[in-house]
Amino acid sequence: MSARIPMLDLAAEYADVGAEVEAAVLRVLRSGQYVLGPETAALEAEIATLVGTRFCVGVGSGTEALILVLRALGVGPGDEVVTTGFTYFATVEAILWCGARPVFADIERDSFNLDPRAVEKAIGPRTRAILPVHLFGRCADMEAISRVAEASRIPVVEDAAQAIGAVRDGKNAGAWGRAGCFSFYPSKNLGAAGDAGCVTTNDESLAERVRLLRAHGCQQRDYHRELGTTSRLDSVQAAVLRAKLPRLAAWSAARARVARHYTEALREIGGILLPSSGPNEVAVWNQYSIRCLDPEPVRRALEAAGVEWRHYYPIPAYRQAALGEARLPAGALPEVEAACREVLSLPMHPSLHEDAIAEVARIVRGALSRS
Ligand SMILES: Cc1ncc(COP(=O)(O)O)c(C=O)c1O
Structure with missing residues (x-):
C-alpha cells in the first residue's frame, strides 16, 4: 500500500518537468549517440558552472565518482582515508574498493557532519585523503576541514552526493576540495532516470585522469594506458538531467x-x-x-x-x-x-x-x- 504522505514524490516532479524530459530523451534516441557525446559534454559544462569549478566529468554513479577520484589521486593498499562514521555506506565502499583503510572520525551533534577537530586527530602518517560528506544537503565545515588538510598537505575529496547546490562561506559543495563527487540517483535533489554521477574539480590533470579511468584507461582507441573501467555517463541520463537542471x-x-x-x-x-x-x-x-x-x-x-x-x-x-x-x-x-x-x-x-x-x-x- 502506498503511503498517504510519502517521503518523496517523483510523480509530482515528473508532472512538473516530464514534457521537457521526454523531448530530451527522444532527441537522444533519435541521435544514435548513446554514450558520452554532446549531451554529456553539455551537462558537464553546466554542472561545472553551477558548482563553480573549471571541470566536471560525468561518470556512472556517485559511488564510481568517489572510487575514480581516489584512484586518480593514487590512493591504494596501505593508505588511509579519514572519513565520517555517519554516512551512506557507499562513501566507505569507495575507500575499500581502492584497497585503502577507512579511518573514522566523529561528527558534530547539530549538523551530522564531520567534526574538524576529530579529523585533525584522525590524521596519521599514512593518510592520503580526507573524505567529508555533506549529509542531508548541508555542507560540512569546509573552511575548518580545509585548514586541517592544508596544514598536513592532504587532498580533500568531498562526497557531495546529497548536496548539489549547497553553499557554505560563499563556496559551493563540490568546489572546496581537490574534487567533489555527486550522485544523480533518482532520489537526489537532481535525479536521473537511473544511475549517474559526476566529479567536479579545478585540477585539470585530475579531470583528465578521471576521464581516462571512466573509459578503460583509453584515450586513443585500442591503446589502454592504465587499468580503467566502464563508468561513462549515458547520453540519455545526461539529457534527462539537463532537462531538469533549470x-x-x-x-x-x-x-x-x-x-x-x-x-x-x-x-x-x-x-x-x-x-x-x-x-x-x-x-x-x-x-x-x-x-x-x-x-x-x-x-x-x-x-x-x-x-x-x-x-x-x-x-x-x-x-x-x-x-x-x-x-x-x-x-x-x-x-x-x-x-x-x-x-x-x-x-x-x-x-x-x-x-x-x-x-x-x-x-x-x-x-x-x-x-
Ligand atoms: C552520501 C552518499 N555518498 C555516495 C552515494 C552513492 O551514490 P550512487 O548511489 O549514485 O552510487 C550516495 C547515494 O545514495 C550517498 O547518499
Whole structure:
C-alpha cells in the first residue's frame, strides 16, 4: 500500500518537468549517440558552472565518482582515508574498493557532519585523503576541514552526493576540495532516470585522469594506458538531467520552504532537536532529519497514520560487516552512535504541501506527549 504522505514524490516532479524530459530523451534516441557525446559534454559544462569549478566529468554513479577520484589521486593498499562514521555506506565502499583503510572520525551533534577537530586527530602518517560528506544537503565545515588538510598537505575529496547546490562561506559543495563527487540517483535533489554521477574539480590533470579511468584507461582507441573501467555517463541520463537542471534552484527553494514550515510547526515540541543551517550557509535539504532521544514511538505513530519515514542511518558505517577486520567496536564514536539511535527523517520533497507538514508535526507532537 502506498503511503498517504510519502517521503518523496517523483510523480509530482515528473508532472512538473516530464514534457521537457521526454523531448530530451527522444532527441537522444533519435541521435544514435548513446554514450558520452554532446549531451554529456553539455551537462558537464553546466554542472561545472553551477558548482563553480573549471571541470566536471560525468561518470556512472556517485559511488564510481568517489572510487575514480581516489584512484586518480593514487590512493591504494596501505593508505588511509579519514572519513565520517555517519554516512551512506557507499562513501566507505569507495575507500575499500581502492584497497585503502577507512579511518573514522566523529561528527558534530547539530549538523551530522564531520567534526574538524576529530579529523585533525584522525590524521596519521599514512593518510592520503580526507573524505567529508555533506549529509542531508548541508555542507560540512569546509573552511575548518580545509585548514586541517592544508596544514598536513592532504587532498580533500568531498562526497557531495546529497548536496548539489549547497553553499557554505560563499563556496559551493563540490568546489572546496581537490574534487567533489555527486550522485544523480533518482532520489537526489537532481535525479536521473537511473544511475549517474559526476566529479567536479579545478585540477585539470585530475579531470583528465578521471576521464581516462571512466573509459578503460583509453584515450586513443585500442591503446589502454592504465587499468580503467566502464563508468561513462549515458547520453540519455545526461539529457534527462539537463532537462531538469533549470528547475533545480526553484526545487531547492521549495525544499527550504518545506524545512521552514517543519521547523515552525515542530519548534515548541520538547524532546526533539531540529535540523538547522547557519547564517553562512545555504542548505538544500535532501532530507529533513530530526533527532529524538526515543524515536520509536514517533516512528510507530507515523507508520500507523500512513506517513513514510526513514532511518538514515541505523548502523555506524564502521560497524558494517563489509569492513571485515577494519570494523570498529560498538561505541567507538559516541556522536555517530547517538545519531544512529536518534535520527528520524521526515517526508521531504519540493511539492510537500503545508497541510501535510502540519499533519506530520501533529503526529510527532502526539507521539512525544504520550511517550
Ligand atoms: C552520501 C552518499 N555518498 C555516495 C552515494 C552513492 O551514490 P550512487 O548511489 O549514485 O552510487 C550516495 C547515494 O545514495 C550517498 O547518499
